[in-house]
Amino acid sequence: MHDAEDMVQDAFLKYLSVDHQKIENTKAYLIRSVTNNCLNHLNSLKEKKKDYLDSVKLPELFEKLDFSHLDLKHELDAALGVLHKKLGPLERGLFLLREGFDFEYDELQQIFNKKKDHCRQMVCRAKEKLNKETERFTYSFDSEKYFEALRKACAEGSFEELLTHIVGDSQPEK
Incomplete structure (x- = not known):
C-alpha cells in the first residue's frame, strides 16, 4: 500500500x-x-x-542442509505402522532383526529364547502376513522412540535400545 x-x-x-x-x-x-x-x-x-x-x-x-531424514522418517514411520498392524510382537521383533539388520537365527534364538527352527518359521510366517492385504492387530506405539532407536542402530550399531523396544513388545521368556 x-x-x-x-x-x-x-x-x-x-x-x-x-x-x-x-x-x-x-x-x-x-x-x-x-x-x-x-x-x-x-x-x-x-x-x-x-x-x-x-x-x-x-x-x-x-x-x-540435509532434508533426506524427513522422507526417511516418514517412510520408516509408515513401515513400522504396517509391521505393528500386521504382525504380533514376537513376529515383528524377529522379522525386524532378521530382515532389517540381518541377524543370524542363532542370535535370534538367544535374544528371544526360542528354538532356531521356531524363529525361522516365525520369520517365514511374518513375510507371508506382510504380503496379505488384511490387518490383524490394532496398534499404538511411540514411533518417535522406535525411530530414534532404529536411527541409533543404523548409525552407531547400537542395538540395545532397539532390542529393548522389540523384546519389550514380544515379552520373551527368560
Missing part, C-alpha cells in the same frame, strides 16, 4: 513540475505515469530478488 501511495505521489509531483501546455490529456498522462512507475517498481523488485538469490548461493545452501 505504501509503495502504491509513493508511486502516485511521484507521478503527481512529476505532473506538477512539467509544462502543462505540452500535455494534451491530463487524465491519460497521470494514468500512464502511474503505470510506468508501477512497472519500474516491479522491475526493480525483480532485480533486487535476482541479486539477493545470486548472493545467497542457493546450491551451496542446499548442500549444507
Whole structure:
C-alpha cells in the first residue's frame, strides 16, 4: 500500500513540475505515469530478488542442509505402522532383526529364547502376513522412540535400545 501511495505521489509531483501546455490529456498522462512507475517498481523488485538469490548461493545452501531424514522418517514411520498392524510382537521383533539388520537365527534364538527352527518359521510366517492385504492387530506405539532407536542402530550399531523396544513388545521368556 505504501509503495502504491509513493508511486502516485511521484507521478503527481512529476505532473506538477512539467509544462502543462505540452500535455494534451491530463487524465491519460497521470494514468500512464502511474503505470510506468508501477512497472519500474516491479522491475526493480525483480532485480533486487535476482541479486539477493545470486548472493545467497542457493546450491551451496542446499548442500549444507540435509532434508533426506524427513522422507526417511516418514517412510520408516509408515513401515513400522504396517509391521505393528500386521504382525504380533514376537513376529515383528524377529522379522525386524532378521530382515532389517540381518541377524543370524542363532542370535535370534538367544535374544528371544526360542528354538532356531521356531524363529525361522516365525520369520517365514511374518513375510507371508506382510504380503496379505488384511490387518490383524490394532496398534499404538511411540514411533518417535522406535525411530530414534532404529536411527541409533543404523548409525552407531547400537542395538540395545532397539532390542529393548522389540523384546519389550514380544515379552520373551527368560
